[in-house]
Amino acid sequence: MKESFFQVVSVAEFTKLLATFPKAPVQERELSAAFGMSLAETITSRDDLPQAHRSSVDGYAVRAADTFGASESNPAYLDLAFAVEIQNPSDISLEPGHCAKITTGGCLPPEADAVVMVEQTQELGSDTIEIRKSLSPWDNVMLRGEDVQAGENVLAPGTRLDGARIGLLAALGYSRVLVHRHVTLGIISTGDEVVGIDEPVRPGLVRDVNSHTLSALAVAAGAKALRLGLVEDNLEALTAALKRGLEDCDVVIISGGSSVGTRDHTLEAMQSIPGSRILAHGIAMSPGKPTILAAAADKAVLGLPGQVASAQVVMQVLVMPFLAHLGGHERPFAIGPTASVPAKLNRNVASRQGRTDFIRVSLEQDAQNQLWATPVLGKSGLLKTLLQAHGLMEIPENQEGMTAGSQVMIRPLI
Amino acid sequence: MKESFFQVVSVAEFTKLLATFPKAPVQERELSAAFGMSLAETITSRDDLPQAHRSSVDGYAVRAADTFGASESNPAYLDLAFAVEIQNPSDISLEPGHCAKITTGGCLPPEADAVVMVEQTQELGSDTIEIRKSLSPWDNVMLRGEDVQAGENVLAPGTRLDGARIGLLAALGYSRVLVHRHVTLGIISTGDEVVGIDEPVRPGLVRDVNSHTLSALAVAAGAKALRLGLVEDNLEALTAALKRGLEDCDVVIISGGSSVGTRDHTLEAMQSIPGSRILAHGIAMSPGKPTILAAAADKAVLGLPGQVASAQVVMQVLVMPFLAHLGGHERPFAIGPTASVPAKLNRNVASRQGRTDFIRVSLEQDAQNQLWATPVLGKSGLLKTLLQAHGLMEIPENQEGMTAGSQVMIRPLI
Known part of the structure; x- marks a missing residue:
C-alpha cells in the first residue's frame, strides 16, 4: 500500500485533471445511430448545397x-x-x-x-x-452553394451531432460517420450501511440510491452505465471489484457510504491498483468535498461522496462533462449559452471564500419573463432539497456569497 | 376518397387537438430502465425517510x-x-x-x-x-421523516423520472415502477425529388434529410423512431406504407417533399384510411404552415413540411411535446422554467398578426450574465439558419413583432 496523502484541489484544477484523460476510441457508425455523439473527423462537402438555384x-x-x-x-x-x-x-x-x-x-x-x-x-x-x-x-x-460550397469544411472533429447537424450530414450524403464510441461508466456501490433497493431497511441502514441515480445521469450524458453491484466494504472485495470494473469500463466510480472506514477503503483500493496515482483527494467545493480522483493506467477512477445530494451535484457538475470529454466532445467543460439559464437571485446567499459553492435553487418566472432564483433551504443530506430545486447556482471560490438582485446563471438539474 | 377541405388552426388549437390522443399503455419496468419516463402510478412512502434522526x-x-x-x-x-x-x-x-x-x-x-x-x-x-x-x-x-413521512404520497402519475426522482424511488425501495411505455414514431419519407442519403444527387434531387433529423429528435424526446423508408410518391404506395406504419407505430409522420403533388397525396393517403378524420390542414405558424394532422382510430398521423428547417421547427415545437404527452408526461405542452432561456432581443423583429412566428436566434452572453438574442437572417429553406441558431424565439399570434430590448424566452434547439 502506498503512502496516503491529502490533496484538495480547486474545481478548476480538478477539471484540468479530468481533461488529461484520453478520449474514447473512434468507430464508424450509421448516421441514424450517431445522434448526440461527437464527430471524430472533419466533414467536407463534396457538392454545392443547394446544387442549383x-x-x-x-x-x-x-x-x-x-x-x-x-x-x-x-x-x-x-x-x-x-x-x-x-x-x-x-x-x-x-x-x-x-x-x-x-x-x-x-x-x-x-x-x-x-x-x-x-x-x-x-x-x-x-x-x-x-x-x-x-x-x-x-x-x-x-442560391447555388448558399448553404455549403463544394470543398468547404463544414463540421470539425469534436462537434456534437444535434438535430441540425445530423440533417446537414444527411444532406451531404454522409450515411456513415466517424465518431468516438460510447463511454462506459462502471459504478461500484459500497458502505457498511448500504443495502440493495429491494432489501428491507431499519434505522442505520439505507438503500443504494446512488448507483441508480448515477447510472441514470450517465445515460443522460450519452454514456453507458454498468452497475457493478453492491460490494462488501473491505479492501479485498473493493479492490477485486475495481479491477474487474477497469477491465470492462472506461471510468469507474466507487460510490461509497459515508463512514470514514468506507472512505479509507476507497482510497486504498485505488492505490492498490498497480501503477495507479491519486490525482486529487478532495475538491474545494460544497457539496462534494470528499471526492477522490485516481488514474489507473489511462483510465479514471472516481470516489464520490456517499451523501445522495452531494453525489448528484458532483455527477452533474464534474462527471457528466467528463463523460462528454471522453466521448470526444470539443469543449465539454464550457457551459454553452443554452446549458444554463440566467436568473435574478431574490435573496442574499452567503458562501465561504476559497471554495466553490453549488446552491440548489428553485426558479419562478414573473410576468415580464424574468426568472427569479430562490435558494432551496434544508440540510444538504436531504433528498427533498433536490426534489424542490430546478437547478444549481455556482458561487465561485473567490466570492463571499451573492447579493439579492444579482444576475446569476443556473444549470438545470437533470 | 372523402371530400378535401382546408382547415388552418392556431398553434393553441393544434396543441389542444394533439392533447386528445390517448397516452401509451402502462407497463412495469425496472427502476434503472425508467429514467426519463413518466410515472403511471401514485408513489406512497412505506417508511419515514430518514428512518431515524x-x-x-x-x-x-x-x-x-x-x-x-x-x-x-x-x-x-x-x-x-x-x-x-x-x-x-x-x-x-x-x-x-x-x-x-x-x-x-x-x-x-x-x-x-x-x-x-x-x-x-x-x-x-x-x-x-x-x-x-x-x-x-x-x-x-x-430528523426522522424530514424528507418523507410514512404514508405520504410523494410522486404523482405523470411525473417525469429525472435523476432526483429515480433516487427518491430507490430510497423508498421501489425497484420496479409503473410507467407509460416508450412511444414509437414511424417516419415515412416521400417526394418525387427525394432520394436516399447514399444516393448521388444532381440538380433537382435532394437527399432524405428529414427522416434522419426527425428520428434523432424523436429519440431525444424519449420515443423510439422507426424509419419506414422512402416511399414512391403516389397514392397507392403512400397509403400502403401508412397502413403498415399504423400497425407498428403509435404515431406516423409523413415527411413529404415540397411539391404540391406530394402534399395532395399525403392528404389523400390519410383520408383513405378507414375511419380517419382530418383534424387540421395547416397551422397558423411560420415556419410550419403546411402541417397536417389526422386521426386514424386513436392514432395520430402527421404530415410535415418537406422543407428541412420547417420540419425541424414543427418537430421541436409540436411533435416532441406530443410524444411526451403520449409517453404519459403530465404537462408536456407547458414550457418549464428550465426548458427555455430568458434573453434580451437586440433588434426589432417584424411579425404578422394572426400567426405564431418561430424565429431562429443565436445567443451571446455579456459580462453581466445577460443573454442577447440575435435573429439569424437567411432564407428559411437553408440549413445554415439552423446551424447558426441556438434556439427559437416565439412571437405570439396576437403580436406584430418584437422591439429591440424586449425580454424574450428562447427554446434551445435540440
Whole structure:
C-alpha cells in the first residue's frame, strides 16, 4: 500500500485533471445511430448545397426586371411559359416577359433570377399571370452553394451531432460517420450501511440510491452505465471489484457510504491498483468535498461522496462533462449559452471564500419573463432539497456569497 | 376518397387537438430502465425517510444544552462515551456532559439532539473532547421523516423520472415502477425529388434529410423512431406504407417533399384510411404552415413540411411535446422554467398578426450574465439558419413583432 496523502484541489484544477484523460476510441457508425455523439473527423462537402438555384416558395419564377415597379394598384402581366417539374429542372431559358410555375424547392430555369410568391399573383386565364409585387434579383431564391460550397469544411472533429447537424450530414450524403464510441461508466456501490433497493431497511441502514441515480445521469450524458453491484466494504472485495470494473469500463466510480472506514477503503483500493496515482483527494467545493480522483493506467477512477445530494451535484457538475470529454466532445467543460439559464437571485446567499459553492435553487418566472432564483433551504443530506430545486447556482471560490438582485446563471438539474 | 377541405388552426388549437390522443399503455419496468419516463402510478412512502434522526456531518453527537455558550475562546469539554457504528445504531442513551463520535449518516443515540462538526472540536486525550461551538437543538441533524413521512404520497402519475426522482424511488425501495411505455414514431419519407442519403444527387434531387433529423429528435424526446423508408410518391404506395406504419407505430409522420403533388397525396393517403378524420390542414405558424394532422382510430398521423428547417421547427415545437404527452408526461405542452432561456432581443423583429412566428436566434452572453438574442437572417429553406441558431424565439399570434430590448424566452434547439 502506498503512502496516503491529502490533496484538495480547486474545481478548476480538478477539471484540468479530468481533461488529461484520453478520449474514447473512434468507430464508424450509421448516421441514424450517431445522434448526440461527437464527430471524430472533419466533414467536407463534396457538392454545392443547394446544387442549383432553388425556389424557397411556391409561385412563379421570373426575371426580376420584368416586375420592377409592380404593385397591388399597378400589377405587371407575364406570360406563363411552362411549369418547372421539381425533380427535372428545365433547361429552357426564361424569355423576357415570361414566367414559369414553380414549387418550393424547384430549380430556377436559366435566365430566371427571382420567384414571386403565389399569394402575390393571380392566374388570369389564357396563360397570363398578374404579378402584384416588385421583386429584387434573387428574392425567394436559395442560391447555388448558399448553404455549403463544394470543398468547404463544414463540421470539425469534436462537434456534437444535434438535430441540425445530423440533417446537414444527411444532406451531404454522409450515411456513415466517424465518431468516438460510447463511454462506459462502471459504478461500484459500497458502505457498511448500504443495502440493495429491494432489501428491507431499519434505522442505520439505507438503500443504494446512488448507483441508480448515477447510472441514470450517465445515460443522460450519452454514456453507458454498468452497475457493478453492491460490494462488501473491505479492501479485498473493493479492490477485486475495481479491477474487474477497469477491465470492462472506461471510468469507474466507487460510490461509497459515508463512514470514514468506507472512505479509507476507497482510497486504498485505488492505490492498490498497480501503477495507479491519486490525482486529487478532495475538491474545494460544497457539496462534494470528499471526492477522490485516481488514474489507473489511462483510465479514471472516481470516489464520490456517499451523501445522495452531494453525489448528484458532483455527477452533474464534474462527471457528466467528463463523460462528454471522453466521448470526444470539443469543449465539454464550457457551459454553452443554452446549458444554463440566467436568473435574478431574490435573496442574499452567503458562501465561504476559497471554495466553490453549488446552491440548489428553485426558479419562478414573473410576468415580464424574468426568472427569479430562490435558494432551496434544508440540510444538504436531504433528498427533498433536490426534489424542490430546478437547478444549481455556482458561487465561485473567490466570492463571499451573492447579493439579492444579482444576475446569476443556473444549470438545470437533470 | 372523402371530400378535401382546408382547415388552418392556431398553434393553441393544434396543441389542444394533439392533447386528445390517448397516452401509451402502462407497463412495469425496472427502476434503472425508467429514467426519463413518466410515472403511471401514485408513489406512497412505506417508511419515514430518514428512518431515524441522522447526522448530516462527521463529528460528535451531543446534547445541545451541553454546548450552550461554547466558543473558540470559551470551549465546552465533554466526555467521549462511545462511537456510533453507522449500520448499528446505539440504544445507549447519551448522558449529560457526554458526547458520541458519529459519522455522516449515523443515527443519533437516544437523548442526543445535535451534532457538532469535527472541525469545531479537538480530541484532548483521556476521552475528553473540546467543543468550540454553541449548538441549537437539531443542528446538523436530519430528523426522522424530514424528507418523507410514512404514508405520504410523494410522486404523482405523470411525473417525469429525472435523476432526483429515480433516487427518491430507490430510497423508498421501489425497484420496479409503473410507467407509460416508450412511444414509437414511424417516419415515412416521400417526394418525387427525394432520394436516399447514399444516393448521388444532381440538380433537382435532394437527399432524405428529414427522416434522419426527425428520428434523432424523436429519440431525444424519449420515443423510439422507426424509419419506414422512402416511399414512391403516389397514392397507392403512400397509403400502403401508412397502413403498415399504423400497425407498428403509435404515431406516423409523413415527411413529404415540397411539391404540391406530394402534399395532395399525403392528404389523400390519410383520408383513405378507414375511419380517419382530418383534424387540421395547416397551422397558423411560420415556419410550419403546411402541417397536417389526422386521426386514424386513436392514432395520430402527421404530415410535415418537406422543407428541412420547417420540419425541424414543427418537430421541436409540436411533435416532441406530443410524444411526451403520449409517453404519459403530465404537462408536456407547458414550457418549464428550465426548458427555455430568458434573453434580451437586440433588434426589432417584424411579425404578422394572426400567426405564431418561430424565429431562429443565436445567443451571446455579456459580462453581466445577460443573454442577447440575435435573429439569424437567411432564407428559411437553408440549413445554415439552423446551424447558426441556438434556439427559437416565439412571437405570439396576437403580436406584430418584437422591439429591440424586449425580454424574450428562447427554446434551445435540440
